[in-house]
Amino acid sequence: MPVFKTPFNGYAVKFSPFYESRLAVATSQNFGILGNGRLHILNLNPSGPISEFGFFETSDGIYDLTWSEDNDNIVIAAIADGSVKIYDLSLPPTQNPIRSLHEHSREVHSADYNPVRRDSFLTSSWDDTVKLWTIDRPTSVRTFKEHTYCVYSAAWNPRHADVFASASGDCTLRIWDVREPASTMIIPAHEFEILSCDWNKYDESCIVSASVDKSIRVWDVRNFRIPVAVLNGHGYAVRKVKCSPHRQNMIVSCSYDMTVCMWDYMVEDSLVTRYDHHTEFAVGVDMSVLVEGLMASTGWDELVYVWQHGMDPRAP
């Protein structure tokens, strides 16, 4: 399985929704504490090694990225200095970024593109807000300000164009509807900070949250008092969780215990596979929408692995 070494510490990895063989990696220097950032665009080759299509440098670290669902050339990066930068891959690096939107007052921690409407995206920040943007506007469309601590993640519902969820350090998940002035649901999902959330692609009311308390909880928003499942198995905080785009019951997660785990939450013994290929915090993970079973992960050990579920990521 191919490996790519980045010069900086990895923070996020995402497959392109247009090309099976393309993915982007967000990296930050000095573990993202202080330093530059770099956004790599990588290509998978059928013969084996990963090649780099290009990279973009930023003055501050990049914490997250998202691909546009409408335009195969557009990548949006969430920068640690509070700005959101939009890159166009059809232009050379000297003409990039094409936009720099600076409205957040603190680090932007996540970005997510609307897969249904395909014209808007969300950014969530450590300034406790979530902002809604469209590609064509220079300013945000809306700011959602209800959390009382850093918002670590915001995710669109894959079936409802106007619904999204946000996960925050104030230990709550909030469900929002863009048409409503305030959040529509507040789920006190964990006793500790919630670092990541994702919707189930096949069950529109099922949402998954990952927290510092080392557990992943699966919720049904129609009955949010009790989780549908609690997945324990990570040794440290779970940094990112993603629901499989191909299987309703499969979830992948990465954690500060340096492992990437695949879970089946409908089964009693939920942990399906544990991959411990990283030698530092595993911080980013993604599953390809176009190729079933293909996953990628990155971490602070400056490596990006791409492998098929069931195979050893470190196998040559």
Add this chain to the structure above:
Amino acid sequence: MATQSNTPSANLTTESPQLSASEITQATGEDVQDAKASPTPSVFVNTEPMREDQVQNAVNFLSHPKVRGSPVIYRRSFLERKGLTKEEIDEAFRRVPDPPPTATSAPPDNINQGKISVLSGIFNSCTVNYGQLALTNALPQAPTKVLQPPAAASGAGAISTVGTARSRFHWYHTLLAVGVLAVSGAGTALLFKNALVPRLKSWIRKVVLEEDELAKKLNSKPSLTEETAAAAKAAAAAASDVAKASQEMVNSKNEEKMYFMEFMNMLDAQQREMKSLSNSIRKLEGQSKGLGRNSFVEQEDYRGAVYTSSKPVTNGKADFDVGPVRSSSSPASAEQPPHPKSYMEAIFSPTGKAPCGNIMAMVQRGERPPNIKDINDLPPNPNQPLSNPRMAPRAKPWETAPAQNMYGSDMKAQDTGVTYEMNGDNPAPWWQRKNVKITEIEQDETKSAPYSMPANDRPIQRTWVPPQPPPVAMPAAAAAIRQPKSSIQRDQLTDDQLLARASDGTDELQRITKISESGGSLEMNGGSSGQDSSEIQQERENGYEEH
């Protein structure tokens, strides 16, 4: 008033779940039946009725004097974390007497002030006619919400009076503005006279003084160098003193060691003398009396004397040894990395898993790590038009299939994926090859095991192929051996998991052992899938036949 508004809302939430999402708050419910009512109920809205016990707890919490002093936003956040719904929190806030419209003890933080005004805006909007907000049908920023309802209310009133009022307002407004400007102008003029002019004077004086000082400095520079030289000398002298002192310490330690050794030697000498003394005594006594009981007693005494004299020696040695062992054990225990309460702690903790303690130390010292470059990452052309997309958006696998379908949805998606790749690249790139196999195996699995095929079995198939045992000479014996194993397996599985899984598991085991026993060259994983399916079906049939 509070109870009255309670009951209609409770009725509404239980009777009419069909009403739209705008019915979140339980204020005047009648107006909710407006144009916003959507035909299908939104699942992303809380439809629980209000829990009176939770509201009561919240009221008690909010009435606590200590809580009264904290910002509103923290109180709300606390209640949210306790699992109260928005309606319950709002109700509690309404019940607690004299809710503060803005923060009573407002923290100086601007962001918090914004939050509090947002919350108060939300709070106010809850008490206002929600239907009117919906009618305006805008998505305003939160602070402007407070302004909207009164504006709407005034708009609903007589328009003509508003018009004349507006014109009068204008006049008045301009008068005020002019007055304010004049006053501010006078004020700034006064300021200029009183503050700026003397400042200018003092600045000029300073400049003049500085020039003088510069001249003085130039003269005193050589003395500075002398001073630095003297300081360096003093530092060197101090260093030499320190060296001397440490040397002396070492010497004294050596001396102490020597004293200790001498002491030991003296003790040994004493011991020997005691020994010789006792020997001589014994001899004397032996001469006077016969050998007998006394010798035993003396021997014991002798032993006791030896022990007592040796004790301090051994104790001293033991103490010396235990010391370093103890000290080495404590860092081992401290190295247990603490569970990070928040992930930020993982970065900032000096011990444990954090690999970046060094960076944090540098940052805290105010140093800039050397490898950071100055990069200009601003867009060179902020109005750069977006390039045209070269491909239309691709359908998602969950969009092509009906919801909640575990396996059937893959077919179409996989076909499109596979065919696209076949057109463009080499046939079967490494990430596609595996993919094809998986779907085909699962097709067979869907035929044989329709539901609740546990995912646990899949990795068994993909990653580990059971090694083939040599072909069995006596299949009957093998079957007999196999039977108890399968029953044990069944017991184990039913203990832990569902019955369906257990039967599937045992069938699989039987299947695997069947194939290996037949000595066939086929493996579970490899080979063509077509053969696999027929083999599997065959084996299944064989299995059923056996039973």
